Amino acid sequence: MNKKVIGFIIGIMSAAVIGVIALQIPLVRTVFRVNEAQFDKSVANALARVADRLETQEMQEAFSLLANGYSISYFSTDQMALGQPADGSPEALLAQLMAQSVPAGETPSPDLQRLAYNLLNANMPVEERVDAVELTQYLRQELHDNGISTDFEYGVFSRQTGAYAIHDGIYLAPPG
Incomplete structure (x- = not known):
């Protein structure tokens, strides 16, 4: 083989390698975008689960406080006589509502638990919650x-x- 043929073959092979690289670049970019989107989705899913866990925990704590507090205030003579919460606070009003709508020993509905949670935590700073x-x-x-x-x-x-x-x-x- 002479030098011209060898140079031509090297040129063709170089062009082929460059062509393969040019075809691979968009595929590599697509793989990176898909992996990044999957990572973002996984992080968003994890954050949503953390938020759900925190909200559930807050709701349980709020309901527990309310349930423990209402058992004392529910039987107060002022409340029994007037049919109104003794102190007029939203918490006492909610305690009265729970006492009237939830039979003793039963778990209140999720809607009532969410109402208690929202009422008790509405103005509480995030660092306290x-x-x-x-x-x-x-x-x-x-x-x-x-x-x-x-x-x-x-x-x-x-x-x-x-x-x-x-x-x-x-x-x-x-x-x-």
Whole structure:
């Protein structure tokens, strides 16, 4: 073979390699986008599960406080005589509603539990409602359950103060 044929073959092979690379670049980009979208979806799913767990826990705590508190106030003579909550607070009104609508020893409906949760936590600052240690544990567990094993940082933003209340498990504003 002469030098011209060898140069021609090298040129053709180089063009073929460049062509294969050019065809692979969009495929690699697509794979990265799909992986990034899957990662984002997994993170969003984990965060939604953490939010659900925190909300469920808050609802249970709010209902527990309300249920324990109403048993005392429900039998107060002022409330029995007037049919009104003794102190007129929303909590006492809700306790009276629960006493009237939930038979003793039974669990209230999810709607009533959600009402109690919303009423009791409506104006409570986020740093008082969220336990930073539990939040960190929930985040780690849910991210792990969704196949995410990367290091992460997080923050909880308080709309009331307009600043972060919790950053990486540390309260930036003192709770309660």
